[in-house]
Amino acid sequence: MNGGAPSLAGRWWVYQAERFPLLSHGPLIAAFSACAVSFSACVLGAVIPPWPVYGVAFLVCLLFFLELRIADEFKDAEDDARWRPYRPVPRGLVALGELRLVFIASALLQAVAACALDARLLWVLAVGWAYLSLMSVEFFARDWLKARPIVYLLTHMGIMPLVDLFATACQWLPVRGAMPSGLAAFLGASFCNGIVIEIGRKLRQPVDEEEGVETYSKLWGRERAVLAWLACMLATAALALLAAARIGFGAPLAVALAAVFGIACFAGWRFAAGKTRGKIIESLAGLWTLVLYLMLGVVPLFMRHP
Secondary structure, three states, X not given: OOOOOOOXXXXXXXXXXXXXXXXXXXXXXXXXXXXXXXXXXXXXXXXXXXXXXXXXXXXXXXXXXXXXXXXXXXXXXXXXXXXXXXXXXXXXXXXHHHHHHHHHHHHHHHHHHHHHHOOOHHHHHHHHHHHHHHHHOHHHOHHHHXXXXXXXXXXXXXXXXXXXXXXXXXXXHHHHOOOOOOOHHHHHHHHHHHHHHHHHOOXXXXXXXXXXXXXXXXXXXXXXXXXXXXXXXXXXXXXXXXXXXXXXXXXXXXXXXXXXXXXXXXXXXXXXXXOOXXXXXXXXXXXXXXXXXXXXXXXXXXXXXX
């Protein structure tokens, strides 16, 4: 029957395609979680962890990012209804009540997966849940944070190292029961890279700006926004190289990141000059992330244990 209401599966397929595209998010989250597990193993001088360690880390991280998206749907519901009626919730494709059930189910699945690997992981998981809960209510300071975009950005990126901490714990907690030294720079790189992604997805040319949609290109101007994006890349690289030095893989990582950074500088110049669209910047932020996480954890571990 053509033209009828979409099926339940059809509605959720459209929702994920628009708001949480698995084909683009999945590989990045897989690299993110696999890097955390692998880097922890490298620090401890351990062998390649068994596949359930990677599987649990990926599943829990994937669901964390899904929960972040759902939390955004709730806290942005009023603005979306006013300024972005084309989005799935305001146009009636899915309801907030349905998203609440998905959120609860994902949290339960996270808990089951964590317990299946090591029950002590629940404590690490709880820390991430607690921070996510605070983010969901804008740290009880919504108006104050909205008036300070940089503080808003920094506070909301705090979830990144906490998710990464869980992924590393999937390796070190069952192996030794305590977090190894040397993870601080790695978690710091994760924090800075979250900012790279966040700024990168909110750079637009004037023709692409939407009323009621806050972007960094609108807030700071294209040139300053691009410079901020590139500066965050450099901060990420500096911390990542400190972490890579801990496992003796600094030079290969430096070469890989330098190559992507050179491309990003060229694309940033073109964007600031109005010669390329913001989607290119967003794609390069994804490429940077993929190279960073593969070269910081996965590649060095598997090179040691071919």
